[in-house]
Amino acid sequence: MNMKLRVWRQSSPDAKGALKEYAATDVSPDMSFLEMLDELNERLMEQGEVAIAFDHDCREGICGSCGVMINGVAHGPMKGTATCQLHMRSFKDGDTIVIEPWRAAAFPVVKDLVVNRGAFDRIIQAGGYVSVATGAAKDANSIPVPKEDSDAAMDAAACIGCGACVAACPNGSASLFTAAKVSHLGLLPQGQPERYRRALKMVAQMDLESFGGCTLFGECMEACPKEISIDFISRMNRDFLVGAATAPMERGGGED
Amino acid sequence: MPLSLDSRMPAGPLADKWDKHRFDMKLVNPANKRKYTVLVVGSGLAGASAAASFSEMGYNVRCYCYQDSPRRAHSIAAQGGINAAKNYQNDGDSIQRLFYDTINGGDFRAREANVYRLAQISVRIIDQCVAQGVPFAREYGGLLANRSFGGAQVSRTFYARGQTGQQLLLGAYQALEKEIAKGGVTMYPRAEMLDLIVVNGRARGIVVRDETTGTIEPHLADAVVLATGGYGNVFYLSTNAKGCNTTAIWRSYKRGAAFANPCYTQIHPTCIPVAGEHQSKLTLMSESLRNDGRVWVPKRTDDIAKAPGSIAESDRDYFLERKYPSFGNLSPRDIASRAAKEVCDEGRGVGPGGRGVYLDFADAINRLGENKIRERYGNLFEMYERITDENPYRVPMRIYPAVHYTMGGLWVDYNLMSTIPGLHVAGEANFSDHGANRLGASALMQGLADGYFVLPNTIGDYLASNKLDPVPVDAPEVRAAVADVQARTNRLLSIKGKRTVASFHRELGKIMWEYCGMARDAAGLSKAIELIPRLREEFWAGVNVPGSGSDLNQTLEYAGRVADFLELGELMCRDALHRNESAGGHFRTEYQTPDGEALRNDDEFAYVAAWEYGGEGAAPILNREPLVFENIKLSQRSYK
Numbered sequence: 001m002n003m004k005l006r007v008w009r010q011s012s013p014d015a016k017g018a019l020k021e022y023a024a025t026d027v028s029p030d031m032s033f034l035e036m037l038d039e040l041n042e043r044l045m046e047q048g049e050v051a052i053a054f055d056h057d058c059r060e061g062i063c064g065s066c067g068v069m070i071n072g073v074a075h076g077p078m079k080g081t082a083t084c085q086l087h088m089r090s091f092k093d094g095d096t097i098v099i100e101p102w103r104a105a106a107f108p109v110v111k112d113l114v115v116n117r118g119a120f121d122r123i124i125q126a127g128g129y130v131s132v133a134t135g136a137a138k139d140a141n142s143i144p145v146p147k148e149d150s151d152a153a154m155d156a157a158a159c160i161g162c163g164a165c166v167a168a169c170p171n172g173s174a175s176l177f178t179a180a181k182v183s184h185l186g187l188l189p190q191g192q193p194e195r196y197r198r199a200l201k202m203v204a205q206m207d208l209e210s211f212g213g214c215t216l217f218g219e220c221m222e223a224c225p226k227e228i229s230i231d232f233i234s235r236m237n238r239d240f241l242v243g244a245a246t247a248p249m250e251r252g253g254g255e256d
Numbered sequence: 257m258p259l260s261l262d263s264r265m266p267a268g269p270l271a272d273k274w275d276k277h278r279f280d281m282k283l284v285n286p287a288n289k290r291k292y293t294v295l296v297v298g299s300g301l302a303g304a305s306a307a308a309s310f311s312e313m314g315y316n317v318r319c320y321c322y323q324d325s326p327r328r329a330h331s332i333a334a335q336g337g338i339n340a341a342k343n344y345q346n347d348g349d350s351i352q353r354l355f356y357d358t359i360n361g362g363d364f365r366a367r368e369a370n371v372y373r374l375a376q377i378s379v380r381i382i383d384q385c386v387a388q389g390v391p392f393a394r395e396y397g398g399l400l401a402n403r404s405f406g407g408a409q410v411s412r413t414f415y416a417r418g419q420t421g422q423q424l425l426l427g428a429y430q431a432l433e434k435e436i437a438k439g440g441v442t443m444y445p446r447a448e449m450l451d452l453i454v455v456n457g458r459a460r461g462i463v464v465r466d467e468t469t470g471t472i473e474p475h476l477a478d479a480v481v482l483a484t485g486g487y488g489n490v491f492y493l494s495t496n497a498k499g500c501n502t503t504a505i506w507r508s509y510k511r512g513a514a515f516a517n518p519c520y521t522q523i524h525p526t527c528i529p530v531a532g533e534h535q536s537k538l539t540l541m542s543e544s545l546r547n548d549g550r551v552w553v554p555k556r557t558d559d560i561a562k563a564p565g566s567i568a569e570s571d572r573d574y575f576l577e578r579k580y581p582s583f584g585n586l587s588p589r590d591i592a593s594r595a596a597k598e599v600c601d602e603g604r605g606v607g608p609g610g611r612g613v614y615l616d617f618a619d620a621i622n623r624l625g626e627n628k629i630r631e632r633y634g635n636l637f638e639m640y641e642r643i644t645d646e647n648p649y650r651v652p653m654r655i656y657p658a659v660h661y662t663m664g665g666l667w668v669d670y671n672l673m674s675t676i677p678g679l680h681v682a683g684e685a686n687f688s689d690h691g692a693n694r695l696g697a698s699a700l701m702q703g704l705a706d707g708y709f710v711l712p713n714t715i716g717d718y719l720a721s722n723k724l725d726p727v728p729v730d731a732p733e734v735r736a737a738v739a740d741v742q743a744r745t746n747r748l749l750s751i752k753g754k755r756t757v758a759s760f761h762r763e764l765g766k767i768m769w770e771y772c773g774m775a776r777d778a779a780g781l782s783k784a785i786e787l788i789p790r791l792r793e794e795f796w797a798g799v800n801v802p803g804s805g806s807d808l809n810q811t812l813e814y815a816g817r818v819a820d821f822l823e824l825g826e827l828m829c830r831d832a833l834h835r836n837e838s839a840g841g842h843f844r845t846e847y848q849t850p851d852g853e854a855l856r857n858d859d860e861f862a863y864v865a866a867w868e869y870g871g872e873g874a875a876p877i878l879n880r881e882p883l884v885f886e887n888i889k890l891s892q893r894s895y896k
Contacts (some may be wrong), residue, residue, distance in 0.1 A: 036534065060333050125433045
């Protein structure tokens with residue numbers, strides 16, 4: 001197959017970027033999308049050009065490194081699939097494919113298709129954990145967890161932190177990402193002691209970063225490669241409200 | 257001068273060694289801990305758990321990863337599970353049995369005391385992870401579920417669907433982020449360690465390149481921990497993440513750390529076969545699939561092109577069940593991989609190029625129903641279908657062995673310290689616990705044992721036992737290390753040759769797979785030892801690295817990693833050539849039993865081969881640490 005690519009090139013965070021046209025030739029339907037980009041980069045470099053920068057690592061859809069807008073859709077046309085697991089058989093000979101980085105105020109472009117997602121780490125720092133120091137745990141089976149709760153927690157915990165939810169959201173909201181962690185821990189007995197304060201602090205951090213507000217469009221869920229449910233956002237909002245009503249501490253503040 | 261390979265093994269009975277050692281080790285006073293700085297390179301299971309634990313104890317920690325976030329480390333891709341001797345299933349498991357299975361699975365090439373400690377600690381890892389909120393699979397009664405894994409006859413593997421590594425890593429990552437928020441850990445993402453700084457014979461820092469700005473700077477400390485993973489990408493195609501590399505441990509080797517058993521490579525039996533030349537990496541299908549999938553090929557070569565469903569039961573060869581009736585499809589990885597290679601070499605392989613065997617779930621679906629299979633392996637089946645466009649509920653999967661894990665790594669003593677004082681090595685980056693073959697679900701166990709429970713004890717002993725004067729940033733050793741890295745980076749950029757980095761990497765991979773892969777012999781290894789230095793010369797004369805060193809340049813990062821693989825590959829071949837025996841993942845065709853199993857030579861090779869850098873252009877020096885078995889009787893492994 002042969003395709004026309006229009007790829008976002010931006011040399012540095014402050015530089016002005018633009019879409020540049022390339023031809024992808026002899027594309028095999030069994031290639032992954034990133035392998036198609038690899039081949040293009042090989043040819044660019046053979047001509048002495050600088051390769052297109054894009055984040056990727058495991059190429060198994062689990063590390064969350066990769067992710068680009070493909071024809072305006074986060075991770076491209078295949079539902080529940082990260083960019084690295086998308087294969088060229090999803091496209092037709094002669095197609096034009098527009099490839100851009102995540103577009104969100106909170107994810108500044110580093111170079112070409114690479115963005116800075118450090119805001120996600122800072123949301124986790126705000127409370128996305130159970131405060132248990134190494135060595136303090138009691139026997140694992142002394143905390144029974146109903147299978148339904150454990151399964152629901154796992155559904156939320158499956159988030160790979162790729163940022164597609166933010167890129168897909170018209171408001172650039174990080175609600176699905178944040179809600180997934182709030183719900184994963186809030187559904188388990190181990191997460192109860194910090195449940196409401198965790199929701200308060202993580203939501204506060206999300207607001208401090210340049211993410212937009214959630215208006216429940218649901219685009220995030222459509223784009224999520226792990227198909228994480230938007231129901232978790234309602235759950236987070238509930239925990240946030242309970243937290244705000246019961247905790248005397250300032251929003252985003254607190255001890256520590 | 258030969259290296260001192262003192263394993264610092266505590267005296268006393270096996271079961272008491274670790275407890276005794278913990279008592280004998282010196283402690284750092286709580287008020288003094290904040291005066292010490294420890295660098296942790298890598299943020300996978302071993303690195304993240306160590307960094308978080310050190311910070312909880314009060315040390316100043318700096319942690320580095322090449323990815324954009326510590327959560328991306330390749331531990332995240334481990335699918336199947338983590339072993340622990342909990343004996344929750346009441347099926348006869350015990351610390352002793354996990355210890356025995358691991359030593360036996362490793363083909364008697366690991367240290368008894370290290371492995372026993374690993375088995376002891378395994379139970380606490382599960383406790384720790386559950387307390388953190390890791391959503392392990394559970395039974396309806398609310399208690400933890402287990403499954404069985406290769407090389408064991410008990411169910412001791414804990415799992416979180418097919419994403420166990422992800423959930424364990426996120427647990428460690430969250431603990432790390434908690435400590436970053438508290439100020440105990442400073443995180444350096446998109447940062448690559450490019451050299452080790454050794455001052456007065458001690459590891460006192462690292463040289464780091466900031467991948468976004470290109471800045472090259474020294475980071476000084478009291479101790480360094482490398483948790484940088486394995487070097488399977490030396491084969492180009494492997495199940496490792498694209499960024500996995502040997503650079504941190506290789507540069508440390510060149511600064512004096514011994515490299516142990518580099519030839520011990522694990523080839524995992526169940527990976528998706530190669531689809532074409534464009535292939536950039538291989539994808540594992542969890543070993544847990546072998547609990548319910550049956551491995552087979554047609555009995556006759558005439559049948560290989562037929563639709564699998566049309567081949568009668570009597571015309572199928574379930575070769576693992578046939579050859580190893582008591583372990584069957586759950587034979588250890590090295591054995592299952594070789595058996596698959598053998599039937600393909602006989603011309604009975606299926607799929608493109610005849611390099612594949614079937615992994616068939618039809619019986620399990622008939623017995624348990626499709627829903628049960630979906631519940632157990634749904635995400636793996638989906639992944640398989642996304643990659644191959646075939647539905648494994650309807651047609652059997654096609655699988656083939658691929659490079660997955662490296663048992664070799666930097667030599668460490670019982671304290672996980674390398675031959676350079678102050679340089680500690682954890683997880684896959686060290687050589688310690690798996691001998692010549694790692695059992696399934698043991699990598700996660702070892703990474704977390706090292707990071708949560710071993711290093712937090714032993715690092716304090718090192719710091720408390722040694723007087724560590726501050727190293728000035730303009731010390732000659734520091735300046736020299738930084739200058740070396742600068743020069744090397746500039747050199748890579750200035751060659752401006754004709755060939756891409758990937759083309760060299762692919763060529764190296766082909767040499768390694770051909771001559772140092774699943775089966776090796778002296779002639780092939782000798783040939784590789786001639787080919788690799790030639791390729792290395794071509795690389796330094798003809799590689800093309802476009803772009804500059806002062807911004808994000810992924811090609812430059814890649815070039816540095818491939819340059820190191822081009823050196824490591826040769827050492828692996830030398831190690832494989834010198835080891836005139838077969839053991840675990842190291843299979844020398846000259847040394848096999850009449851029925852084709854690995855034939856060890858315990859009289860001559862029951863030792864750890866610890867290679868010492870001999871200098872530019874000089875041969876590496878072999879040092880031997882004898883392996884002493886006091887509690888287990890050495891025997892020919894049998895899974896029949």
